Amino acid sequence: MSRLMNVASGPYAPPAPARELTAISADGARLHVEIHGPVDDTAAPAVVLAHGWTCSTAFWAAQIRELAADHRVIAYDQRGHGRSPASPACGTEALADDLEAVLKATLAPGEKAVIAGHSMGGMTVMAAAARPGFREHAGAVLLCSTGSSRLVAESTVVPLRPGRLRTWLTKRILGSRAPLGPVTPIARAILKYGTMGPGSAPHMVEACARIVHACPRKVRYVWSQVLDLLDLDHGVRELAVPTAVVVGTADRLTPPVHARSLAAALPHCLGVTELPGLGHMTPIEAPELVTGKIRELVTTYTQAETYTQVDTYPQVKEGA
DSSP states (O other): OOOOOOOSSSTTSOOOOSEEEEEEOTTSOEEEEEEESOTTOTTSOEEEEEOOTTOOGGGGHHHHHHHTTTSEEEEEOOTTSTTSOOOSOOSHHHHHHHHHHHHHHHSOTTOOEEEEEETHHHHHHHHHTTOHHHHHHEEEEEEESOOSBOHHHHOOSSOSOSSHHHHHHHHHHHTOOSOOOSOOHHHHHHHHHHHSOTTOOHHHHHHHHHHHHTSOHHHHHHHHHHHHTOBOHHHHHHOOSOEEEEEETTOSSSOHHHHHHHHHHOTTEEEEEEETTOOSOHHHHSHHHHHHHHHHHIIIIITTOOOOOOSOOTTEEETO
């Protein structure tokens, strides 16, 4: 599991959860889940956060800190990331299974939530779009810096013209088995170039570097192979709930072409917000905007609903 090298103070220091759970996925995989905010307040609207490749719940620290004042914020570590143990099963079906398990474990029957996914977290949402458990609980969706297919071919991490050479080099870089090592000035510079906008503040880069470098090398490699072969175009067409899309114009991993393709295929797209000069790590690079988008979706699509919180959580073990 991760070494959890998170920042210790400031807006990107992970806040302490009000409750921790272990959700059990369909294949028995154990998922670390955190619930922040007014856990026992049945009127507090629910938000579910799914992080991306090589990240953890710490990636959403800024959103959790702001939303937890009046929302029940549910964040979980994808399998193999953060405090969720690695599993032999890696693929989009496993991602969908895991999200369904988290929703079932944390939401009352029929309760709606805004589900936000960044990068691989957004792909998780697309993978689960046709699942009954997802449709039961998804009131609206925010997709941040993500795509549904052709991730390697469209990436601009390698500054060459599109073509076989760029695709080959990109695949070798993103799928490298090499350890990332400690967070050094060179490591921060490399991560900033590949994943963040040129104007990203040092404390943002530091937070991202600590989170990404904490991901185990084997986990990083295995999931890179899944993303290399990703094809979730069908999932986009199944994502029928109101969906907003956010992307940075300087995103090298999932450039704006992906966001525009998503908008064209989504049945109920609320529009694409392109953030000038920002990179792939939009929830960290533009925390207020991403949090604001989530709040808008809650107010418009879920807050008017009233649900009764149940006291029992199937497939959950306390304090894991």
